[in-house]
Amino acid sequence: MRLPGRLSAAIEVLTEVDTRHRPVSEALKTWGIGNRFAGASDRAAIGNLVYDALRRRASHGHVMGSDDPRALVLAVAIRDWGEEPEMLNAAFAEDRHAPEPLTKDEIARLERGDDSLASAGNATRADAPEWLESALERAFSNEWVTQLRAMTGRPSLDLRVNMLKSGRERVMKSLKRFEPMETAIAPHGLRMPAGSRDARTPNVTSDEGYLKGWFEVQDEGSQIVSALVDATVGGQVLDLCAGAGGKTLAMAAAMGNTGQIFAYDTDRTRLAPIYDRLKRNGVRNVQVRAPGEGALDDLAGRMDRVLIDAPCTGTGTWRRRPDTKWKLTPELLAQRTAEQAALLDEAVRLVKPGGTLVYITCSILPQENGDQIAAFRIRHPEFAVRDAATLWGAQLSLPLAAVTDAEGGLILTPLTTGTDGFYFCALQRKS
Template structure:
């Protein structure tokens, strides 16, 4: 397929997303199944067009004067990919699969700047979230939103139970891997421009042997900040598919015990194969059932909560969720978080540690959630962020990462990662 045909396909996929209200990943998969002639390069390019359109939906729609699938896709190819409008129209005339010719109005709008745009448009955020982001980031909130609208890198965590970073990078040499800037066991492959393809690392020999896992550097960092040590008794209360469980197991060098639990059995299902491939032997999976964790009450050195949240920190990877988020869903998530925090308290032994993590950038789920928790549980004290960072990562904490509530906030602008929040609380003896 040539670019005109890819543009038509991207418009078709976005239309499917809008009319059927389904995730982008499903719409792209459906299009691929219905158009098997398309190669891997075509599918990657179409996916990039669709995701780029959604990442900057507000600013592209403002510039184009509408937010139709056609307007958004044309905005990407003209504003982001810097295609020449006249050359594009010429190529449209030669391709039977091309969209209709660009109008003079569309060409003119594509060249618009955002000087007169409202702040939330320049930040590419839903307007109702502006007060929350202002509380979280102050005058930098627009810049934070703009950074969140870029493409993410592909990050890997080296499994130190089986390999070293040098060995894993040698296996991945054909992809030109780089060492992560912060995580001492991370590998990254920066996102490419335009129609660049993301490396398929899961077919690599190193992945199949358990040398590394796909894991954003931010997730690696908060796992390291959790501070799990060999020999400890650790409860991973929201283990999900086990990404952070595996990181904790490696940090503990397979010594001690991790109890991996999740209230949703289907989310927990992938963990078994992942544990085997990674060689993690100190993990005991607890399936959801009555009294599944009662024998652990008051005995845990460390309880890790990777809390269910709005996922605002992953907007670069799942930009469609940015525009679906509602105040009602945010309220639902904060209620769930408060309930999980309250439940977690009973497992933390005196002098033990409670680790609260979200993949959110919203203060309601982060500092404000912890502040409310500490009102009812004054026996818990947050550790100093700068000390935690230095101890876990061996380097000074970056500016802006420490929050007013003694938490740590990671973002694309501050740390070059997905958005994460972490607060480490110690229970009094």
Template structure:
């Protein structure tokens, strides 16, 4: 397929997403099944167009004067892919699979600039109602944070030190030109390419099949490391999900001690069994959700890790469609769930133990605010100094501007080149 046909397909996929209210991944899969003539390169390019359109939906729509799928995709072609709009329109006229040629207004708007006085939430490409939250979280940098959250993410891998080394993994993946991550001591990264660049399919690599590495954003690797679990400890991973951080904890602990992996949702937990086997993680005991599943652990844990359910605002680069679906009601629901999980988690800790609170959110309501409320209700807890926590976990300099007002650590694309994550380690008095 040539570019005009790919643009037309992207418009079709976005229209499907809008009219049927289904996830982008499902719409792209359905398009591929219905158009089997399209090769892997075509599908990757169409996916890039769709995701780029959603990442900067607000500013694209403002520039084009419309938020229709056509307007958004044309804006991507010109603003993000640097296509000349006049030449693009001419190519449409000679391609049977192309959209209709650009109108005079579209040609004029596509090469324009957003005017002075454009509202900040449009420049930052996120819903207007979140402006007070983002201003509170990032101060004068809130627009820059939003803009960096609207870019493409890298593909990051965590080397499984139970089975391999970073040098060995990088050699195995040399054809993809991997590089070492900036902060994670066991991370490998492949930066996102421009335009129709394909993301490497590393899950078919020999190293992945042998358990040498896992696909995991560097930010997720860092918060798992900052949980600071030690060999020999008793650790409860209370919201284990598919086990990404559980596996990282097992590696950090060198398979020594015990990790109890639990999740209230059996479906989320299901993949963990195969992943544990492939990774060679032998110090993990999976606890399936059932009445009293964790009662024997009350008061015995050295560390309780909560990878809390959240809005996922830190993953907007990877799931930009969720950015525009988020509502105040959903945020309030997540905040309530987080408070309940924090309250429950505390009872599993022994005196002197540490409660590790993690979210993939950039919103203060889910992060510092939760810690403030928890400490108010549990005055025997206090936040571990972030710089000391970082030094203990990694032995390197603490990244600038990542400490929050309440003693947490906030990772973002602008600050650390990662997805958005928050962590606060709360130590119980002995």
């Protein structure tokens, strides 16, 4: 497929997303099944067009005077991918799969480009939902637009080297064809930066090293907060929302397969992949607890660390899942914050005196982060926030790069740490 056909396909996929309210990943998969002539490069390019359009939906829509699929895809081609309107129209004329030629109005709007954004509101320039503006300003003060603009780029592909089985040099050699580099902060991470235009993301999960358990795909931000848990050799740790086990695996490696990690989740489906991952990674100090009445009763008052990787709005992952940015509602936010408060209260009985409760989200919203910590400390004054800078220095041996909020928690963002958005706060129980 040539670019005109790819643009038409991206418009078709976005139309499917808008009209049938389907997740982008499903719409792209369905399009691929229905158009088997498209090769892997074509599918990657179409996916890039769709995701780029959604990352900057508000600003592109403002420039174009419309955020319909055609307007967004054309804006991506010209504003993000560097195509020229006249050259596109010439290419369209020679390709029967092309969209309709750009109109004079569309060309005029694209030529004005960023100049037209000067009159736009902050939420539009930040490519963020307008109803979240006050929350984002509370999180980042007068830097919030800059922070959110940094969340409109493509994410890198990050890996965590499994030190139970391998080392950085060995994995870098195995993946040499992808030109990996060491992560800037995470001590055992590797990164493959995102490409531009129609660049494909490396398929590392088919690599021999992955199949042997030498590394896992894990964003550097997730690696950082996993390290900050400070899961010590020989300790007793509960991962209360383990899901597929990404942070469980990182902690097991940090503990050198000593002590005991209990991996639990209320959803059996989310938990199911952990069994194969533990085996492939050579992890022996994890006991999976399936959901059920009384499943954690014997752990009460025994845990050195209880990790809550809380269900959240996922606002920190907007680079990877930009469609969720525009689907988020006040009702969903309220549902998530209620679940988070309940999890924090449930965890209290499991933390031993002197132990630490760790709260993590992949959100940048204060309602899910600092507000939760402030409310929890009122309900449970026996917990005090551990100094984040001290934890950072001990585990990462680098100057603190994350933003510190009023409650003493850390906020990781693409702008400050080059990672997905994460929140971290550790609370120690009085002895």
